[in-house]
């Protein structure tokens with residue numbers, strides 16, 4: 001896998017990273033770990049960000065989504081974290097400080113919890129550049145107890161569902177490909193076999209599913 005220059009590994013520029021912060025902003029500081037749509041569309045103001053990983057979890061397209069990338073009739077599939085002692089999931093941690101903390105939590109509560117069925121969980125995040133200096137971070141995880149949870153399915157079936165679904169945030173295929181693109185930028189040390197198998201299955205099915213120009217119009 002092509003190693004991108006470090007500069008290209010950085011996630012989207014913070015919309016307000018130059019925002020002056022008061023001296024007590026350190027007192028209120030929080031890291032938020034994103035491993036799905038949050039890696040390319042955080043949509044909240046943050047002060048810093050790091051590419052890195054969490055250990056003990058694997059990412060799985062096992063959460064149904066009837067708002068952002070699907071509908072009630074055709075729920076899409078988005079990712080959650082599965083506890084897995086051998087697992088490692090790459091993503092982006094965003095630091096929010098001062099007023100950013102409440103603003104981010106209020107926004108994510110609606111986007112992730114109310115609309116997405118996710119709960120919050122504390123995880124240990126290892127920055128790619130300083131894995132010996134791990135950070136405590138908040139992650140949004142969809143557990144099997146939430147009503148939208150779909151659970152495991154063959155990667156080919158997940159690919160078929162992703163190809164067929166779209167919601168208010170766009171096509172489910174865009175969600176898959178943007179996440180795959182992020183993982184490509186993380187470099188050869190970042191592997192996600194589940195994600196790669198779904199992307200491969202989509203690539204096999206896409207020509208049969210619709211002609212190229214229609215496929216490009218999906219994303």
Ligand SMILES: N[C@@H](CCC(=O)N[C@@H](CS)C(=O)NCC(=O)O)C(=O)O
Pocket residue numbers: 033034035036037038039041064065068069078079080111112115116118139140141169175
């Ligand atoms: N919690 C994960 C997954 C988040 C996620 O993908 N949530 C969906 C809610 S169902 C979302 O926000 N989708 C917005 C989009 O698809 O653009 C993360 O940290 O990235």
